[in-house]
Amino acid sequence: MGTVARVSGPVVVAEGLTGAKMFDVVRVGELGLVGEIIRLVGETATVQVYEDTTGVRPGDKVESTGQALSVELGPGLLKSIYDGVQRPLDVLQKNLGDFITRGFVAAPLDETKKWEFTPTAKVGSEVTPGAILGTVQETPLILHKIMVPHGISGTLEDLKAGSFTIRETIGTVRTPSGRQPLGLSQKWVVRIPRPVQQKLAPGIPLVTGQRVIDTFFPIAKGGTACIPGPFGSGKTVCQQQLAKWSDADVVVYVGCGERGNEMTEVLATFPNLQDPKSGRPLMERTILIANTSNMPVAAREASVYTGITLAEYYRDMGYDVALMADSTSRWAEAMREISGRLEEMPGEEGYPAYLGRRVAEFYERAGRVVTVSPEARPGSVTVVGAVSPPGGDFSEPVSQNTLRVTRVFWALDASLASRRHFPAINWLQSYSLYVGDLAPWYKDSLAGDFVQLRQKALETLQKESELQEIVQLVGVDALPEREKGILDVSRMIREDYLQQSAYDDVDTYTSIGKQYRMLRAILTFGDREQEAIAKGALVGDIQKLPVRQKLSRMKWIPEAELKAQFDAMDTEMTTSVAATAAGG
């Protein structure tokens, strides 16, 4: 047991902590505030405290738990909402009221709830880490697989079926070093990645239902993406759309240092939203971690690690998990704040010199992998990190360090947002390095010409930006009809395809099949338009065609009537556009 020697904000220096190890969790003062050792000099430890330190004074006791910061993994994680160190916020509310007071410890998982456990492993068989012992139906959407914890292998001596709490023993393993009891839950240190057998190449897209993402800048399952954007450019809405509609099995949403009311919005809307595949409430596959901006800064630093550890756990069961972190800039700022209090020599813009390493380590925990398991189960963690660059300047350290390690870049653009072009993802600046990896999938599962169509659309948009420069000088009327036709098509791509309303019941999600038909319809219209122009038609006349208006409303075509409506439109397009040439 040691004593406090110094207090300054979230940093406490403690003396006399014999035998303490780096990153051990300690309890500080009479209230028992939770903290973590981040520096050791002899028996003097520097502690970052996850709670407000007001009232702590030199001489107060400091106790080490001897354990590193860990999370508890087991059934009951889904549908939960945690703070940055896995305290359930609903339990805190029940015990503390509407404001979070300090020094309260809450069990991460409900210790009294009985789960129906169905064994699948055979008694007497040899088990190794990651082997599935049995299952628990955690929510109607997700079957929770109970796995042998890391570090335990041997002969399965006993395994019972029935109702258990997470504290009860479901079986035992005889290991060379003695008998090990098995339970429904296990612990894991958050700062250590859960091991994998092998990392796999990405090859399957994470379909998000967002046209600009799926079509133009796709992310693979197990991939990493970065959404940097100035405030008001729609970062959070983008993240929430991904959390709602992406075809991951499990979603972990980390609200790191963001607005309280935004988390409330997630809490209010998710239970009412339906999973597009199963029709069940989305909450049944979601874990929320909310460490809002006014909650303690050190817990904010821990929250992303807590989140990714939970994601890795479900990956190990064989699920595709998506983790959204909003915003990693707040996480980096928490590091900076703690580093400043430690009086470390700062790197760029006051951030610690190890910022780049920490960011890279975090994103490296993503991936499509072969999990540690006897049957080589595949699973994936996809990480999408929002970055909030100060003043919208992407050259700042957090954006730059993130871009170095992520392979998709969705550049949010304030000028697009200000004209209400949402999602405000700039199509000229953004990129995805997964397009090549995913091309075979598109060919086999969607359509042979999808990649070509995508390329053609991007080229048209690029051409538009060149033409716009000319228009700025000479006006649109001075352009030849052929070029006006290009501007017409690119405008359709922008307004009728790239723009997508998150608040419209139909438009909020577009299946990949519908995306293909929409894109093909626009580009076919463009081809017909150019053919007609070559025969003397005028763009002004073509724009007045009824089919042109139909195209601008195709986002509202219901998925059920997809084929019929698009086929009809294709036919109408061919005849009516050609007619303008004949008439003119």
Place this chain on the structure above:
Amino acid sequence: MASTKQAPKAPTVDIPVDYRTIDRISGPLLFVQGVANAAYGEIVEIALPDGTRRQGQVLDSRKGLAIVQVFGPTMGMNVNQTSVKFLGEVARLPVSDAMLGRVFNGLGEPRDGGPKIVSDQRLEIVGNAMNPYSREEPSEFIQTGLSNIDVMNTLVRGQKLPIFSGAGLPHNQIAAQIVRQAKLRNSSENFAVVFAAMGITSEEANFFLKEFESTGALERTVVFLNLSSDPSMERVITPRMALTTAEFLAYERDMHILVVLTDMTNYCEALREIASAREEVPGRRGYPGYLYTDLATLYERAGKIHGRKGSITQLPILTMPADDITHPIPDLTGYITEGQIVASRDLQRRGVYPPIDVLTSLSRLMNQGIGKGRTREDHRGVADQLYASYATGKDQRALSAIVGEDSLSAVDRIYLKIAERFENEFVNQRPDEDRSIDESLAIAWDILSELPDAELKRLKPEFIAKYRVKSAA
């Protein structure tokens, strides 16, 4: 913390001891030697050689040394005769109903000559974080009577919506007009204003006080005044005093509170002053690295709580140095608040009042507060269409300056006209003009009806059929 549940008290020192062991005074900081166990955040009383007393707060405590930040000037303090008494508790504010109608200084002491507030309830001014799980989603539309806010950047109860302004722009008039006109539709609930001024001039303060007085709002207002001539260190405390009062009135007295904080730029500068006196590693532009966290502990105290009747809506005002929205203060504020109302010098020069630039302004909670049953079914579509059309119109305005209006296409000329009408008829209104949401939407439709149906892409056909103004021509 406004909750009736109190945090377990930190252990207190039984007998407050006077220390006469200051060995250094640097800016607003006192370095007191030989202090065994000052608590972090503990309040101290400082007795000067001439008998005056000041308050301060422990910023850093170690064995044998406490660093104290003084609320007020350090003028007249010396190292050998000045004594420091550690009071054994953190900063608290006595709260009661009697605060309504009163004017206090930045530390919560009466400034209007009235009696001190005496109350059993003394709340810690550093509020605990509201549990996100307890928050209720803000969704009640507040009608401010300003078209540009009501239609385009709707304010809802429990929101924090700052005004980003610049020197010489009428942010005070806009704030006063909002305070005067703000109301829920069809409702007359318990409503009060908490006004906190940090470092504003006495003229500005008088303007607000007169405004409150002339509308009879003063008896429903609690004022905390720290003028530019008052000690800058008090400014760090002032908004916390105001928000603690607001929480008491909202969550224990069921009132709906509008908190006006002005000017947040002065608050941030006071923080920077302390940080530089402590020789901390500076972040951007010399502001401390924890500015975001610090601002969040203020702004996040807006909101609504499940099961409690009251609410806190915040209207912070800040002036952007050199109108630079990327300056750390507006930048970090914008990342915490639910949108921003941006005043524009360009519109001001065109004689438009209120000069609010709709393209850079935003209300993030707008969607929750509008639509059928709240405002009107077509509200979202109208707002989107107006935004898009105005943005296009402004582009055409820039283009026509180069190529001349004649080179524009017919449709583009309509957009040009829309931009003009939007600024002059929709945004522009009298400082005493209180438009209902229906009136504002009617003006919007009148302007949008200049466009042919095909251009009204953001509006559902049924709304176009229902609300479009048929032109006489």
